[in-house]
Amino acid sequence: MQDIPWGVLVILLPVVGTLACFLCPRRSVPLGLAAALGVVVCVAGLGWQVVEQGAQRYAIGGWGAPLGIDLYADGLSLLMLAVTAVVGLGISVYSTSYFEPGRSAFFWPLWMFLWAALNALFLSADIFNLYVTLELLGLAAVALVALAGGADALTGAMRYLLVSLLGSLSYLLGVALLYHSFGSVDIAILAHRMEASPAVWTAMGLMSAGLLLKTALFPLHFWLPPAHASAPTPVSALLSALVVKASFYMLLRLWLEIFPLSNSAPGQLLGLLGAVAVLWGGLLALRQTRLKMLIAYSTVAQLGYLFLAFPMATSIAWKGALYLLLSHALAKAAMFMAAGSILYFGGHDRIADLDRVAQRLPLTLAAFGLAGVSSMGLPPSGGFIAKWLLLEAAIRTGQWWWAIILILGGLLTAAYILKVVGYAFTQAEVTHEARAVPVPMEWAALALALAAVLLGLFAPWPLALMEIGLPFGVEAAR
Amino acid sequence: MSHVFLYALVGVGLFTLGLYALIVHPHLLRKILAINVMGSGVFLVLVALAARTGGAVPDPVPHAMVITGIVVAISATALALALMLRVQTETGQARLPEERIE
Amino acid sequence: MTPMSMIENSRQQTPFRLLLIVLLSALATGLGYVVLSLPLEDPGLSEQVTAKLVHSGVSNPVTAVLLNFRGYDTLLETGVLLLALVGVWSLGGIPQQRSSTRPGPVLDTLSRQLVPLLILVAGYLLWVGAYAPGGAFQAGAVLAAAGVLLLLAGWLPGARFSGLPLRIALVTGLGIFVAVGMVLILLGRRLLEYPPSFAGSLILLIEAAASLSIGITLAALFLGGRPEVESRR
Secondary structure, three states: OOOOOHHHHHHHHHHHHHHHHHHOHHHHHHHHHHHHHHHHHHHHHHHHHHHHHOOEEEEHHHOOOOOOOEEEEOHHHHHHHHHHHHHHHHHHHHHHHHOOOOOOOOHHHHHHHHHHHHHHHHHEOEHHHHHHHHHHHHHHHHHHHHOOOHHHHHHHHHHHHHHHHHHHHHHHHHHHHHHHHHOOOEHHHHHHHOOOOHHHHHHHHHHHHHHHHHHOOOOOOOOHHHHHHHOOHHHHHHHHHHHHHHHHHHHHHHHHHHOOOOOOHHHHHHHHHHHHHHHHHHHHHHHOOEHHHHHHHHHHHHHHHHOOHHHHOOHHHHHHHHHHHHHHHHHHHHHHHHHHHHHHHHOOOEHHHOOOHHHHOHHHHHHHHHHHHHHHOOOOOHHHHHHHHHHHHHHHOOOOHHHHHHHHHHHHHHHHHHHHHHHHOOOOOOOOOOOOOOHHHHHHHHHHHHHHHHHHHOOHHHHHHHOOOOOHHHHOOO | OOHHHHHHHHHHHHHHHHHHHHHHOOEHHHHHHHHHHHHHHHHHHHHHHOOOOOOOOOOHHHHHHHHHHHHHHHHHHHHHHHHHHHHHHHHOOOEOOOOOOO | OOHHHHHHOOOOHHHHHHHHHHHHHHHHHHHHHHHHOOOOOOOOOHHHHHHHHHHOOOOOHHHHHHHHHOHHHHHHHHHHHHHHHHHHHHHOEOOOOOOOOOOOHHHHHHHHHHHHHHHHHHHHHHHHOOOOOOOHHHHHHHHHHHHHHHHHOOOOOOOOOOOHHHHHHHHHHHHHHHHHHHHHHHOOOOOOOOOOOOHHHHHHHHHHHHHHHHHHHHHHHHHOOEOOOOOOO
């Protein structure tokens, strides 16, 4: 059991799933679901391995860094893999009913590619390999957005593609500078050989700029709302919950493990931009008339919170940001899935015309409500724990102004969530033809929303997992 | 300054020129070409600096990286071109619409 | 206003363009300075590669890095290529821009003479990649050129080939790569850890499957959409 390379299986299983779904499009739904379940099992296996034996390093090809590529599984990557697996399973279940029968032939291979890219990204310990996985991720995401067809989705996808390629190229130039400065692309070796030099600062700037573009931090967020709102609902959920988090994860690894942060100016800048994102995204979300656009702007706002950890840079701050990442992934996926169910039900997603959704789709509204609870940061959800940790970090480091941002952001979130919930109880002027929402769609959304709340009740376990291996295990030693 | 650095500087120049063209030109085909030029710039930097081994064979790892990068760039370009054609079909022109709300 | 649409407003173009030029010139200068600040001589990983080259199964260092030391990158990269194809296919059928006129005499004759030659060159490049510049991607690119030449001359794959057989051909490269990796794991080795005596043959096998797939994938990408499939229901 312990010798099975779960990490490798986690990456290869979705690839096998892709090939199978591409070769047999008529059976792509059962094949895709089977692959999803398989990945969940493999992630559990890897989790067991990491908890028992500590952080795992796997030398592909037997060569080992710097000549070969290493896979590295510690608490952080395990948590990312776990949330991807849970959200992925939920979305897979949702998608079995979302698409018209026979119309999902290309969704499943693309979705499996996306999952493989995410898993490969979270396990990679090599910055050039990270570039390849980042490109795989970006192309899969763009193709999935474009599946919706129509002018909005296609232009949103095109803009997303250009932005994604720009970000990757900037990142790659940074990789080139780092390799030619230190002679390796392995993260651990770079951390060992790191010394401040103009090349390192430039590489840091280039790589951060590219990754920030992909994580849609203000003011580089302009591409996100059109792409996330016009994509098919399962894709919107995937993008907001997982894809933008992947580039944030990379940024976190690079900043914590490789780059020497002698002064805090870059961190303060990121925190400032994050604060603006929280307020700007929240205000714009309030102004939206369409539900999916509201949720997309909510993503912009919530992503801003993640960057508040950079100026504080203590262990508690990082844990808070990570916890927010995990709860947001679950809550946002649930929210988009609920919105998709509402869209399916009424044929539109105009907030003002929600037409008594509360009575007619109680499960869906419950899912939206619970996800909203986590987004607002109310107890006992994961979002509450995350904001609590961030508040504690802000007060302990004496940077109390971030606490104000957290509170204001929470108020804005409450405003737009409650606005939607309020309209869900009203009757529309013109009653619309309603379609019955398939059971898997409603339950998948509710399950993920419940998971976001459970994350708050069972907080000690994920927090303990974060301690395993880098970068937080090393934090104490710095 | 060794001649190797000349190639690397050209790569930097291509990267910047491509970035300018990407931002300035509204037509999608030009944006896609600009991305390709930027990509070529980065690859040039990678490969040029690999020749600094001092008389021996150049460092093969950046060469392999660039081969990988070229394949990735081709794949991305192909997807971008197909997407551009669909945008053209749907909206009548190969441009991104101005955003209505920021 | 986004940066991109800011520039497109014709009234306010010039000042923003000037500002952009100034900023980008500063960026270029900074990057240039940084590049020049790198040491004049730096072996990078060339020494490690040379040391382990004998165990890699090939004698061309680039092929060794690409298919053995960093073979995982190559695996993912064949995935990226297939992904692009699936993405293009998901967007729709072949755009209707093929002219129905017969190809001119030059194209007609050249394609008939060049295509077999190109296939031969591709095979040679695949074989020679083990000890001289060449390999799967180079061979695949030449194969793709042959395919593109055929498509330009008006040839289209027959409807019977465009269904499952085409998909199998496209999937072979990545499929063989993953299969070899998995078999090695089942044999108790690590992913892509070739046994030293079989390394050369395994690399050739993977490269052969990959060049076929790469060639067909690139030619199919040139088509720009999903080909028509004859339905036999």
